[in-house]
Structures are given as structure tokens and as C-alpha cells.
Amino acid sequence: MTLTDSLYRRLLTWLLVPLLALGGLMLLLAWSEARRTADRAFDRLLEAATLSIAEQVQWQDEQLWLDLPPAALEMLATDAQERVFYSLVDQAGRVVTGNAELPGDPRDDSASGDTRLYRDIEWRGMELRQGVRRSRLEDWRLRERFEVRVAHTREGREALMKELLRGNLAYILAMAAVAITVLLLAIRAALTPLTRLRRAIRARDPRTLEPLTLPLPRELAELRETLNDLLARMRRVRANQERFIGDASHQLRTPLAGLSARAELALRQEDPARWREALLAMQTTSAKTARLAMQLLSLTRLDNPEYQPELVPLDLNAIAREAVREHWSQCQRSGVDLGLEASSSPLVVNGVDWQFAEALSNLIDNAQRYGARCITVRTRATPLTLEVEDDGPGIPAELRLRMLRPFHRGDEALEGSGLGLAIVDGIARSHHATLNLEAGQDGRGLRVRLVFPEAAQ
């Protein structure tokens, strides 16, 4: 099963896993502590039993003698009815008496240091706790050494350990329960502003682009500000669009009104020569309007971020050559010198061919319209460039950026839609190319360059 990613789960995981690890560690510590405590408590019995046995050891009949105190064994049996083992061993390691041959203290040094030893042993398949006491007879002359070894099973220790552990366990579990509850509540509380934000966004009128104003904690306030920035940008885009639509409808209304007025005027005449004259004028106007409508359409299409045409490898030289061929005769007629400076090798760029043709045609048209006498279409290999240079009046540097806006004309007196450069800009952007406007050769005229990034090849 795949789990969907969620902040709640993430927080829960990152907080719970260390918490549980900590809990496990506490349990382990509690276990070892309980065991140590139980051993400490019960080792005192071993100590007391060995002492009470050692006190009864005497010298009699030329050997060690022990009058075994039953109480010492009963002490070791405890309430848990442990199995009890004991033995008295002389300094030669011989068992003097006892009910089991228990192992001795493996340490050598018995003259100094610790004379007592407590340890866990396994003896005949039984887990035992052993206590060994080294001692010696306190007689005037006899200083015979001996060792008292006792052992008992671990049931009493286990029972005490479990009891201690149960107490600790209840404590640890209660703490864990409180910690987990607090954790869940805290995570829920921390994520509440997120829910509020979501509700606020969902409850909004889809058409409004007003900024969000609800109070939020710092981390979410940043998100809110980012959202508000986005909304502000969308507001600007929408304002631009509205202006564009306004301008476009205005631009279309004017020639249509002209057409309608011209037709009305012609209908009042009876002379077919006038009619023809009017029809000719209407043909020119409608052709211009059609061109305007087409330009508007292509601009809208270029501005649409959803529109992503398929890019194919194209040779810039071929495109430039084609554009020059198409416009050459018209330029020839109006006495404009249209030239081509193509690179010697093919320059391959991924792009859409009709858009490049459109861009070049717009640039050539513009240059022609603004009174250029010499227009050069040029391609360069490094950097990969497609450019159109003319010797017309040019554009002052401070106005160049504004020329890219739709319906903005350098000279209001001149006819034209004012969409040409805006379309070229759109095409450049859709090919990830940079559009540069600069002065032409010798500071005269205008040079428009499309510089393609290396990756476009």
C-alpha cells in the first residue's frame, strides 16, 4: 500500500519514531536497573548466608568442621522456594561438606582485596546465582583458609525484578500515553492555520483577484504573501488583456465603421464608376482589416501560455532567403533595396517555420513603412542570430521597450496596426530567443535581432 504524502504523517513520523526509540531505551534501562536492584537486594541474602556459615566453621578432629546452621539455608530459600546449594571448601580445594560441588572463585588474589564474589552461573542446567566468601580461621596458630560457596535459583530475583519492572512499566506507559496525546493535539493545532488558509482560498469567488488578508503564522504568512504576489501579477495581466481587448475592438471598429460609411455613401450614388471607386476603397480597407484581424489572432495565440506548438529543426538561412524572395518584388516596386546576408553554413534552430516567416515579414513591412531605403536580412552563426537592419529613422533608445506593446506606434500619423513588433516579441519568447532593438550601422536606422540560445539548436 502506498501512503500519500501528508504533513500530518510526516510530523507524526518524525516525532513519534524518536519518541518510541526513547521509550524503548527507557524500557531497556528500566529492565537492567530492575535486574540490578533485585540482584543487589538478593545478594545481601547470599552475603548473610555465607557469613552465617563462615562463622560456624571451626577446627575439629584435625580438619575443618562446620555445624551447618539451617537458618542460613532457609534464608537462601526465600519466599520463592528457591533451590539451595552450598559447600565448604578447604584451602586445598577439597570439599569438606555440602550438597553440591559448586565452582569456586576463579580470582587468585585472596590475601587482599575483595573476599566476596557474586555471579550468575549455570550448574547442571540450572540458572543459579552464586555467592562465594573467602575467609580463614581466626585461631591463634591456625589460620587455615577456606571458602564458603552458596547458590540458589533466580526465581525470587525474577519475581522482584518483574514487580519493579511492572511499576516502572506503568509509569513509562502513562508517560508515553500523555506524550502521544500531547503530540497529536500539538500537531493538529499546528496544522490548523493551514486548514484555515485552505478554507479561505476555497471560499473565494473564483473571479476575484483580491489579495488574501487572513492572519496566519509566519511560515504561512510567507505563503500568503507569495500567493498575493501571484494574484497581483494576475491582476496586471488581466488589466493588460482588458486594455488589449479594448484597443483591438477599437482598432477593428474604426475600419468597419469606415467600410459601412463608404458603402452607404456609394449606395446614394447612381454612377457605376463611383461604385467601382467605392468598391476599390472598400477592398483596400477590408484587406487591411483582415490583416489586422489575423495579426490580432496570431498575437493572442502567441500570448496564450497553453499554446505550445511542436518545434522542428529549421535552417535560419532558408527562412531568411524565403522571406527576401517573397518581399523582393514589392520592395523593388517601391524602390527599397532589400538584401540578404546569409551565413555560409546552415544554421539549424528548433522552431515553427510560419512564425519565423511572420516575424520577418512584420519586420520588413515595418521598415518599409517607416521609410527605410535599404533593408538587410542577416543571419549569424555565433551567436545564433536572425536580424533585420534598416536605414530608416530608427527608434530612440528610451522608447524601444515601449514599442513592444501592442497598438503602440512610433508615429501616430503613419498607418499600421502597431502590432508588428509585439508579434515579433511574442515569437521570440515562444522560441526562447532574446529580442534586441538597437541602432543600425553608423547610429542610423534600426537593427532588430533575434538571438537564439545555444540550446535551441
Next chain:
Amino acid sequence: MRTLRCYWLTLVLGLLPLATLADETLHYPADPTTDAPRPLVVHAALDLPQIEPVLQAFHRLHPEVELTYRNFTTLDLHQRFLKAPDQADVMISSAMPWQYRLVNDGHAREQLSANARAWPAWARWRHELFAFTFEPIVMVVRRELDERYGTIQGHADLLALLERHGRELSGRVVTYDPASSGAGYTYAIEESRLSPRYWELVAALGQARAQLVDTTDDMLEGLIEGRYLVGYNLLGSYARDVVAAHPELRLVVPDDYALVTRRLAFVPQHAPHPDTGGRFLDFLISETGQRLLAEQTALGAIHPALDGPGTAEALRRELGDALRPIDLGPGLLATLDDLKRQALLSRWQREFSRYTAAPP
């Protein structure tokens, strides 16, 4: 240590008459209609007349069991078990220290039946070793003694009697020899622990040249024949029936303190048929089995639900605090300590011959 003990066992064993197996075995064949007979081998130190009603009842209840019961002396039983711990399914013995020692060494199997769980804590050890009888240690006197010297009711009376009339009773008092009888030794060590005046009693017994024998039966025999006037420290369960049959004898359960010995049973770790063994042990401590012990034997029942003649409950009501059951605990291990035994026996011998130039 082991060699020492074995030596001691052999020594004591040599002094005791060996039980003849042929006479001391009971066999109950399985019901021939059962497909798979379940064998059960009980090794015990418990005379046949005492256990027979229990065995019969058990066999009636479980006819599919093929029951073999072998009776031994306590020492023989113990030694046999040490040699071959995988022959018996149930071990029963009145030699409490030896039984305890075997179980302490891990030779017993844990029993967790409902009866075993409910069994009173003072009559079991670790759910492994179970006491199922309650037998006071008693004195038996001939009635002519009462007539001549007044009745004795307890240890103090006996001591007074021996001190006053030791000479007249010379050779007419009988008791266990602690040096050669395991039971006698156990009673001696328990009594020496109970009361420091025990040694005075031993000295008085020595002064009266008390006869030392090895079994309760020997004592009873002498008492019936009139060789002895007073028997001291007889096993009550054996004495009761004999006394009932002989009106010239009187049973005295001492009113100052009365030791109580208990038969101990366990299922060995390497029992060949532990399930059947466990079932038999369960029957011994069940209410049915215990009622049989109370009503049809002289062994005495422990079961807390039972009351009336032959139960621990009735005896306790009669004697109150005077009852001293031998503690079922590691103190029994001290009883078996070789040095302890030597020390006690030499003290006993010393006290016994305190008033006589030469020991008997």
C-alpha cells in the same frame, strides 16, 4: 562428598534388612478391554496395607492403567533412584530429607493440575514435592506403667518418670537408634532443634539403658510382648492400628510437642510415564484420595476440605500448637549434612552415655 554420603548410605543400608521384592510388590493389570494400557510404576516406602485402598480406588477410577507398586525401605528406595532415576513414575517416601534433596537437585517434574495448584503451601514445595499424609510421632505405653507410675502425657512427664524411676525402668524403654535409622536420626535432629531439654531426655534415656532399635515395628513387637513398658518416638500411623488391636497398650500423642512427619511424593524428571505418574499424584492429593487416606488408613489426610477422624484438621483441633510438622524446606538439607550428622550423633552418644561408665 558424594563418596562420603554413599559410604554412609551403604553402611546404614547394611544394617537394615533388605525388603524382599516378591512380597513387597502389588500389580494391577489393565482392564483387558482397553486397547492401550497405560503403565504406571510407583516406587514407595509405604507399607502395602496402608496404600492398598488408595491403589484399588485409583485402579477402579482408571482401569486402563497397568499399575505396579513396589515397596522398599527408605534407604533402598533412595539409593535405587540415584542409580536409575528413570524407572519410577512416582516416588513416595517418608524420608523427608532425602526426598527434599532429590527435588532440590531438580529431579522432580512440576505438577500444575488444579489439585496441585490448590494444595496448601505448607504441604508442598514448588509444586514439585507434595506432602500427602499427616503422621504424628507418638509414644506407646503399656497400661501397667500408667497404673504403677501415673499416666504420662508428654515429654516432660516422660523425662520426670525416667529421672525418678530410671533404675526400675532399666532396659524397659525403647526408642529409635539415630545412628542406624534414618527416621530416628531425623527425629533426633528435629527435636534437638525444637528444645534444648531434648538432651536431658537423651541423657535420661541413657541412664535408663533404653533399648535402641531400627523400626517402629520392632518397638511395637516388644511392647506387645511386654519386653518394653514405654516406646518413645513411634510412627503414629503404624502404631495406631496395633494399639487399637491390643488393649494393654495406650497411644500417647505428646501434649507439649508432637513432631509430625509427612510422606512426600513427586514425579521424577525422567519418569517413563510422566502423564500417568502425574495423574496418580493428583489422585493422592485429590479430595477422593485424601478421604480414603483419612477413612481407610492410619496415614492421616491433609486436604483442607476434609475434617473428622484421621485428618490433620481434627488432630490440630485436638492438640493445637503442640503439633510440630517437620518443616518442608531447606532446613532438611542441613539434616543431611555429613558433618552435621557426625556432630549430632557424637553429641547424642555423649549425652546418652552421660550417666553410664560405658555405652550400652
